[in-house]
Amino acid sequence: MEKSNVHEQTTSVKDLSNDLFDELKGYIEGLEDKQGSLINILHKAQELFGFLPREVQLFIARELKIPAAQVFGVVSFYSYFTTKPTGKHTISVCMGTACFVKGADKVVAKFQEKLGIDVGETSEDGNFTLRDVRCVGACGLAPVVLVDEKVYGNVTENDVERILAEYE
Numbered sequence: 001m002e003k004s005n006v007h008e009q010t011t012s013v014k015d016l017s018n019d020l021f022d023e024l025k026g027y028i029e030g031l032e033d034k035q036g037s038l039i040n041i042l043h044k045a046q047e048l049f050g051f052l053p054r055e056v057q058l059f060i061a062r063e064l065k066i067p068a069a070q071v072f073g074v075v076s077f078y079s080y081f082t083t084k085p086t087g088k089h090t091i092s093v094c095m096g097t098a099c100f101v102k103g104a105d106k107v108v109a110k111f112q113e114k115l116g117i118d119v120g121e122t123s124e125d126g127n128f129t130l131r132d133v134r135c136v137g138a139c140g141l142a143p144v145v146l147v148d149e150k151v152y153g154n155v156t157e158n159d160v161e162r163i164l165a166e167y168e
Contacts (some may be wrong), residue, residue, distance in 0.1 A: 096135035
């Protein structure tokens, strides 16, 4: 059966730090326009918790007095937000046209092989999450790989082990 992220449920976590919820609540209370700040609040929540589990989304909905479906809709629409715990490092391989034509699919396949995961998954050791992204706007460097915020250009399958070694 083929995986689809469209109807994927969010992760549910019972043991989230009350201190983080308190910090998020303080952030929300400090905003002048709470209703117009949903995306900013989600960014802050993801920064604090590392991802946006169901409990965090429900907390935000209650704090803003908006339907939970509105929060879930925004989280599922924007690819930046994640409902699953991510690894210590996020590897994003550009799959835009220029990168794909220059072999980004082979680069992704090599990362999958070396990490033992599929796109959208996190390695067993919790060190890496592998993502594919549509375009990073660096077509002249195609194919492009980002590890966290660091950009690697003209990446080939042969570069994958060296890139991973920098973060292990």
